[in-house]
Amino acid sequence: MKHLPRIVLVVITLILLYGTALLVFVDPNIGLELDRHYLLNDTLRFGRGFLWGAATSAYQVEGNCTNSNWWEFESAVDKQGLPRIERGQRSGIAADHWRRYKEDVQLLKEMRLNAYRFSVEWSKIEPEEGIFADSALDHYERVVDELRANGIEPFITLHHFTNPLWFERKGGFERDDSPEILARFARRVAGRLGPKVRFWATVNEPNVYAAEGYYSGTFPPGKQNPARAILVFRNLLRAHTACYLAIKEADPEAQVGLPISVFIIDPAEKWNLLDVLLAHYLNKAYTVSAVEYLTTGVYDLSLPGIGTDHYESGIPDAFDFVGLNYYSRIYCHFKPFAEEKFVAVAPPLTAMQADNGWEIYKEGLIRALYMISSRTGKPIYITENGIADDSDQKRATFIEDHVLTANRAIFERMNVRGYFYWSLMDNFEWTHGFDKRFGLYAVDYATQKRTVRQGSLKYKEIVMTWARRLR
Numbered sequence: 001m002k003h004l005p006r007i008v009l010v011v012i013t014l015i016l017l018y019g020t021a022l023l024v025f026v027d028p029n030i031g032l033e034l035d036r037h038y039l040l041n042d043t044l045r046f047g048r049g050f051l052w053g054a055a056t057s058a059y060q061v062e063g064n065c066t067n068s069n070w071w072e073f074e075s076a077v078d079k080q081g082l083p084r085i086e087r088g089q090r091s092g093i094a095a096d097h098w099r100r101y102k103e104d105v106q107l108l109k110e111m112r113l114n115a116y117r118f119s120v121e122w123s124k125i126e127p128e129e130g131i132f133a134d135s136a137l138d139h140y141e142r143v144v145d146e147l148r149a150n151g152i153e154p155f156i157t158l159h160h161f162t163n164p165l166w167f168e169r170k171g172g173f174e175r176d177d178s179p180e181i182l183a184r185f186a187r188r189v190a191g192r193l194g195p196k197v198r199f200w201a202t203v204n205e206p207n208v209y210a211a212e213g214y215y216s217g218t219f220p221p222g223k224q225n226p227a228r229a230i231l232v233f234r235n236l237l238r239a240h241t242a243c244y245l246a247i248k249e250a251d252p253e254a255q256v257g258l259p260i261s262v263f264i265i266d267p268a269e270k271w272n273l274l275d276v277l278l279a280h281y282l283n284k285a286y287t288v289s290a291v292e293y294l295t296t297g298v299y300d301l302s303l304p305g306i307g308t309d310h311y312e313s314g315i316p317d318a319f320d321f322v323g324l325n326y327y328s329r330i331y332c333h334f335k336p337f338a339e340e341k342f343v344a345v346a347p348p349l350t351a352m353q354a355d356n357g358w359e360i361y362k363e364g365l366i367r368a369l370y371m372i373s374s375r376t377g378k379p380i381y382i383t384e385n386g387i388a389d390d391s392d393q394k395r396a397t398f399i400e401d402h403v404l405t406a407n408r409a410i411f412e413r414m415n416v417r418g419y420f421y422w423s424l425m426d427n428f429e430w431t432h433g434f435d436k437r438f439g440l441y442a443v444d445y446a447t448q449k450r451t452v453r454q455g456s457l458k459y460k461e462i463v464m465t466w467a468r469r470l471r
């Protein structure tokens with residue numbers, strides 16, 4: 001070795017450092033493959049109390065959420081003067097679920113489901129600051145009673161992206177006191193519905209809310225300010241803790257958790273160290289930081305070149321479960337000389353895709369479950385998983401593959417306690433309007449007629465098989 005030219009030693013050292021960095025930062029499960037044949041032959045391990053549900057959110061299905069930030073956002077345009085919602089669509093009466101909830105509870109029953117995740121619309125319950133509309137609370141109590149009368153477990157999301165206009169105009173979750181403002185709302189709702197509702201999801205996808213509303217600017221308030229995005233993420237996590245405490249005060253037996261969006265972020269080029277490092281930091285910032293906040297009460301966010309934050313709530317373990325909203329995988333690529341330093345690149349041509357371009361990637365579900373369960377042994381509810389599939393050609397296989405992947409996770413001792421398909425019926429898919437069809441039931445918006453999709457019957461079949469085996 002001592003006679004080797006110095007340059008050769010330097011090159012060998014650099015190669016060793018490069019290889020070590022790749023090994024350290026690449027997710028060991030990046031190449032995971034689950035053989036469909038084995039999944040289909042796995043024994044079903046879903047326990048007696050397993051929740052089989054479907055999910056919706058108030059704004060997307062109820063209709064007439066006229067007093068909310070999204071209603072105002074729908075009539076706005078972006079910097080290029082283009083409408084915020086594709087084709088200038090408006091949510092209007094959406095799927096008219098506010099009026100048709102009894103009919104829709106029967107759809108849950110028809111699918112043999114035993115749980116329903118839905119959100120309560122803050123702008124209807126607290127239309128003015130500190131003023132609570134009993135009529136709205138009465139409505140949600142009727143929904144809960146209808147569910148219970150049909151043997152279906154209500155699973156309520158307190159905040160699902162939408163804010164009352166009065167709150168948005170005060171600065172929304174940029175405000176330092178926003179957690180207390182949301183907790184006041186939580187206390188009122190849990191105080192009213194608490195005895196009849198066991199499961200509470202506090203803030204839906206704080207990471208998506210912060211990223212879309214304040215980094216990409218595609219959601220209200222349409223800002224593109226990384227520092228604000230990081231602050232809003234922090235305040236939403238603080239709001240979760242404040243709501244957790246408020247709900248527990250109303251009902252110590254309540255099960256309270258946080259639904260986190262997890263997209264698996266993989267390097268577009270596995271051997272490109274820049275892509276590998278980018279994927280590592282994005283995964284950590286976008287999802288791991290929220291899970292670690294739940295367990296430790298410490299929010300540690302670090303995105304080199306974008307921003308950092310560190311906050312300690314002093315209240316670790318303020319959760320009873322983690323909600324996992326899993327759909328797909330994103331491939332990230334670092335472009336050192338471009339204005340937009342990191343971009344998402346399209347899935348490989350060989351990948352199956354949903355109508356919205358998301359790769360169908362069942363292994364991502366067990367990778368996401370492992371990311372959570374390796375940090376907390378508490379129950380995990382898959383609070384959203386579904387496919388935009390208008391032709392219904394892929395829905396049955398999507399559902400079967402993802403449910404059986406969850407089954408494999410249980411076999412690998414992950415504490416999965418429920419699965420909620422997104423969504424019960426077609427609905428207002430935010431900036432996509434009504435164009436992306438996720439529903440187990442298709443909705444004809446001209447007549448509001450619900451029609452079960454053939455692909456959805458696979459879900460019913462799985463649940464019925466599970467129920468038979470419990471007898």
Ligand code: GCO
Pocket residue numbers: 057060204205208261325384422429430438
């Ligand atoms: C989200 C929301 C849902 C979406 C669903 C499909 O994850 O954005 O929770 O409101 O409609 O995920 O995109």
